[in-house]
Amino acid sequence: MALAPGQVIAIVLLTAGYTALAGSPSAPFVWQRATATFYGGADASGTMGGACEYGNLYDEGYGTRSAALSTVLFNDGASCGQCYKIACDRKIDPRWCKPGVTVTITTTNFCPPNNALPNDNGGWCNTPRAHFDMAQPAWEKIGVHRGGIIPVMYQRVPCVKKGGVRFKINGHDYFNLVLVTNVGAAGSIKSMDVMSSDSKDWAPMSRNWGANWYSLAYLSGKQLSFRITNTDGQTILFDKIVPSGWKFGQTFASKVQFN
Structure with a gap:
């Protein structure tokens, strides 16, 4: 069984801009x-x-x-x-x-x-x-x-969570590993994209294992936005949730949540 990566260096609470783009909760699940x-x-x-x-x-x-x-x-x-x-x-x-x-x-x-x-x-x-x-x-x-x-x-x-979705950035240059936690509603993620401050295009991320998603682009220290679609089809944009100058090991908490 895999173990969690290194220690959190800092937790930064941001009032990030965000947009709920699409989707609605699924029908009730059967026993x-x-x-x-x-x-x-x-x-x-x-x-x-x-x-x-x-x-x-x-x-x-x-x-x-x-x-x-x-x-x-x-x-x-x-x-x-x-x-x-x-x-x-x-x-x-x-x-x-x-x-x-x-x-x-x-x-x-x-x-x-x-x-x-x-x-x-x-x-x-x-x-x-x-x-x-x-x-x-x-x-x-x-x-x-x-x-x-x-x-x-x-x-x-549905998962009921206190506070917003959180993003912990691990990995290293050219292997940015983002652990997404405290996800409400469906709880699980279908897809995730990233956009850096020096780009106008969304780049898809891939599931590494568990709740970790990765990008092979060089993103170190750049301001980052994430776009997440959960397994119920609801999409939320976390705009500029990671400020420029971030360091590996930091966690960034939004104030927004799936519902």
């Missing part, structure tokens, strides 16, 4: 069946880092309501940031389910397959299983600890 286990300890300290590369989940606002998804749900990182409402399925196995409760988690990690074990006996994250390896505090909202693994019902739900 589906899966299974769930837990990891990371009672304080979820073992969930820090993770394949979405959000780093310290406490600092980034994700807290202890998070989960690692199996291959079919993780979708090569395209599901990073998505939110799911999960309930223990008492109709299948009432012994280990807490009745009448649900918990909402954010996708922050990948649960890798273990093909040395059968899908129904230890290989819980093997293809084609839909499985959530949840942070222990989130799992224990719906399951009895002694059960270990529980059947669940789940559905995608």
Whole structure:
């Protein structure tokens, strides 16, 4: 599993110009069946880092309501940031389910397959299983600890976030790696473009892994704007969100959010 890149050097809060360009929320998602286990300890300290590369989940606002998804749900990182409402399925196995409760988690990690074990006996994250390896505090909202693994019902739900979308710039010259966090609504990103202060054209960025997007252009120190389309089709322009003179490792927070 990938770990988050280096430390944040500075967080700069900007009242960026922005434009909501297009799109609207998708239709409600249906309930589906899966299974769930837990990891990371009672304080979820073992969930820090993770394949979405959000780093310290406490600092980034994700807290202890998070989960690692199996291959079919993780979708090569395209599901990073998505939110799911999960309930223990008492109709299948009432012994280990807490009745009448649900918990909402954010996708922050990948649960890798273990093909040395059968899908129904230890290989819980093997293809084609839909499985959530949840942070222990989130799992224990719906399951009895002694059960270990529980059947669940789940559905995608909009992500509710405090504050605006944030951009952390990592990488190096000619490899600008931008980690996008605190994304509301769909939670996940379909596409991302960048425009620098010395250009009039938008340049597409590519997903590196998880919630990281990269550009191979030389952008060091230039004023940057980003254009993001989420997986619900809503597009927002973050105009001049990164000021000139920025340094690698800095995070820039907008005051705007998907809805």
